[in-house]
Amino acid sequence: MKQFNSLDEIKNIKETVVALGNFDGVHKGHQELIRRTVKSARMAGLKSAVFTFANHPKNVLAGKPVIKNILYPEDKAAMIQSLGVDYLFSLEFNEIIQHLSAEEFMQKLLIGAFRMREVYCGFNYRFGYKAEGSPETLIKAGMKDGFGIHVLEPFKIDGNLVSSSLIRELIAAGRVGECKKYMGRNYTVGGEVVVGNKIGRTIGFPTSNILIDETMVTPAHGVYVTYCNYNGTCYQGITNVGIKPTIGDNLKNIETHIFNFSKELYGKEIRVEFLERIRPEIKFENVQELAQQIDRDCAEAERFHKRLNEARLRDNFCETKK
Known part of the structure; x- marks a missing residue:
């Protein structure tokens, strides 16, 4: 897996199928999303990629750490690599990216920098300035610009929606024995x-x-x-x-x-x-x-x-x- 930590580093890459998300925990829902991305890329003869932020956008917007990490950065990268991903785009959420409109986010990052031909995201994925972009935004753009869109349905275990928020709550409450069910570790x-x-x-x-x-x-x-x-x-x-x-x-x-x-x-x-x-x-x-x-x-x-x-x-x- 090749990791890119800035837009300037992204050069001479092949066309991709990109998984979108914060992946702060790489829990079982994230793993399913990434596995589908890797499978689609292989079937289409494209490179599989994951796009995430090295810092949590909510912490940047709040001006202080309001979201705690579940994984260390090196562990997050290692887990993503273990799922067979070719490229990891781990960019800093900075003021420039923060102010990109949903359209600019798609055109400048996904299509322009990442050479995306297909995209996978969760049902609640948001992007662009003030989180104006949604899976519906991607679907409309895909129909116009000719790229494929795959939206993962809510991923549940024992009736519970698997999410990073749930895992943080379990850890903070001392219910660590339940984490493996949702994280796989x-x-x-x-x-x-x-x-x-x-x-x-x-x-x-x-x-x-x-x-x-x-x-x-x-x-x-x-x-x-x-x-x-x-x-x-x-x-x-x-x-x-x-x-x-x-x-x-x-x-x-x-x-x-x-x-x-x-x-x-x-x-x-x-x-x-x-x-x-x-x-x-x-x-x-x-x-x-x-x-x-x-x-x-x-x-x-x-x-x-x-x-x-x-x-x-x-x-x-x-x-x-x-």
């Missing part, structure tokens, strides 16, 4: 391990701490069953998200205790996958009560991991028998 945050207050080490539960990335949506305060991905290996563990009220540390962070792990990770990059919330974060009377609760939390997390592994083995056995 566990919700993940990452960062560099920093020095904490080292209280966990003194009570027998050393933790790897990462600071909250303010650009990312983060889970509600609480204790979670997690995986910790480090250096290409996935480790079982348990994670606390919050301000550690018993200790009196008011800076929200993410601290992960990795089971059966003794390496020092300060300064290293880790990724934490959230599987299920065990309980909300609460304040204990003293550190001893906290340690006793952490011991119970770890036992519950280990049981969860065991059940998950057993279920995975059963699924693999069934696949093998088929």
Whole structure:
């Protein structure tokens, strides 16, 4: 996949079938849209492309971050690439693009820069100055200018419309266990391990701490069953998200205790996958009560991991028998 981060970089490309959207999460609805785009492009002998913005338009228009990211930019690009896309147009939503009319958006960007011959979008896609453009606008333009239009119907799972807004709500509410159903993967945050207050080490539960990335949506305060991905290996563990009220540390962070792990990770990059919330974060009377609760939390997390592994083995056995 070739990625373009500005209009100036887009040169000598072939004609395309373009998927339109913010794709902030690349959830199952987005994946379906992109798969259809890739299939159409291959059948027509064209290049498949995804057009998205590197920054969220709503944040630009509001002048402040009102929409939190679900995916890191590099993860978003990697997921789009994994779906077989040839071109990724990841442009900055700037003042010039902001003031393009719907007609200019189609003519200058889609047709002019991206050499679009077909386009795929969701039923609620909006574009152009003050969001004046809609799928209906594209349909009318396609009939006039001779390009194909495909509008994806609402994509639902268990009766729920799959959307980035829904996923953000689930994460912010601590309902991380439901995310995989809509995203196709566990919700993940990452960062560099920093020095904490080292209280966990003194009570027998050393933790790897990462600071909250303010650009990312983060889970509600609480204790979670997690995986910790480090250096290409996935480790079982348990994670606390919050301000550690018993200790009196008011800076929200993410601290992960990795089971059966003794390496020092300060300064290293880790990724934490959230599987299920065990309980909300609460304040204990003293550190001893906290340690006793952490011991119970770890036992519950280990049981969860065991059940998950057993279920995975059963699924693999069934696949093998088929």
